[in-house]
Amino acid sequence: MPSRPRRSTPDAPDVAVSGELFAPVGKGVELCYQTFGDPDDEPLLLVMGLGGPMTWWDPELCSMLAARGFYVIRYDNRDTGRSSRVGGRVGRAALVRAFTGGRSRPPYTLDDMAEDAFGLLDHLGVESAHVAGVSMGGMIVQTMAIAKPTRVRSLTSIMSTTGKRTVGWQHPSLLPSLLANRGAGREAYVKASAALWKLIGSPGFPQTDEEVRARAEETYDRGVTPQGVLRQMLAILNQPNRGPRLKSVRVPTLVVHGLADRMVHVSGGRATAAAVPGAELLLIDGMGHDLPRDLFETFATGIRRTADRA
Structure with a gap:
């Protein structure tokens, strides 16, 4: 195990943080990942959503989770950030x-x-x-719990849905932005990304223009592949309805959803919680389709509470 620097925050005064590492996971795919905390603590895998690198799991939130007794693992999905690109062109x-x-x-x-x-x-x-996942990441961790239940200790699904077409829909006004050609280059990406976050972010917990731009710049600099985003999008659009299979999930489950989410309507969260026996549903007023810093304590406490049920 390589030596790890320490990261200090008010909630996590001395958390070990690894450098960015790479893991071959089969079929020619290599994932870039990073860990926070003690490897002897309870492992917690964080899975991000569409086009989102692992850095969208804010280091402050990761450190808060590590301070609560988790060995936190965040990673870039395939076709995102520094992980492998997968072939196949999507029109x-x-x-x-x-x-x-x-x-x-x-x-x-x-x-x-x-x-x-x-x-x-x-x-x-x-x-x-x-396991905890956001949006597409929520769909992935739901799939994990269905496919290999003995490998999942607890499940937290955040602003996600079951895959059923009649729940969790996007607000129609977002479709032009989602399908638009963003243009080439860093500045074009940053401008388009900032505009989208203004549409889908949390109205009750607004971010500054500087924060939105900084995240877009970091995302671009980690590596953005427009075709990769389209491949992920097509995987989402072709997902099955997991509702009936989620009824077999027996691990402690928390479903978190914002009441102001325009990217995945709150009906998706409600349907997920209704499908999983004994799931806790946490609806947050003013939360959209992001992870506001003001809610880090809420997220960390909820994930810890759900893990303790295991």
């Missing part, structure tokens, strides 16, 4: 067809992305872990 017509209810064969599925996550746990020698 805009295929996306439009999928958005309107048609089916297109995606280059990979959410099941494949769940297997990536299990591959990372294998690489780290982790037999089972608590």
Whole structure:
């Protein structure tokens, strides 16, 4: 195990943080990952959403979770950040067809992305872990709990949905932004990204223009592949309805959703909680489709509370 620097925050005064490392997880995919905390603590795998690198799991939140007794593992999904790019070109017509209810064969599925996550746990020698996912990441961790229940200790699904078409929909006004060609180059990406976050962020917990721009710049600099985002999007649009299979999940489950979420309607969170026996549903007024710093304590406490039920 390489030596790790220490990260201090008011809630995590002395948390060990690894450098960015790489794990081969099979089928030519290599994931970039980073850890926070003591490897002897309870493993907690954090899975980010569409086009989001692991840095969208804020280091302050990761350190807070580590201070609560977790060995925190965050990573870039395939086609994101510094992880592997996967082949297969997706045309805009295929996306439009999928958005309107048609089916297109995606280059990979959410099941494949769940297997990536299990591959990372294998690489780290982790037999089972608590898992938490945001948006697409919530879909991935739900899939993990269904596919290999003995490897999931607890489940936290944040601003996500079951895959059923009649719940968790996007606000129609977002579709032009989601399908638009952002143009080439760093500045074009940053401008388009900032505009989208203004549409989907939390109205009750607004971020400054500087914070939004800084996140977009960091995301671009880690590595952005427009085709990779489209491949992930097609995997989401072709996901099955997990509702019936979620009824078999027996691990402690927390579902968190913002009442102001325009990217994934709150009906998706409600449906997820209704499908999993004994799930806790936490609805937050003013929260949109992001992880506001003002809610870090709420997220960390909820994940810890759910893990303790295991």
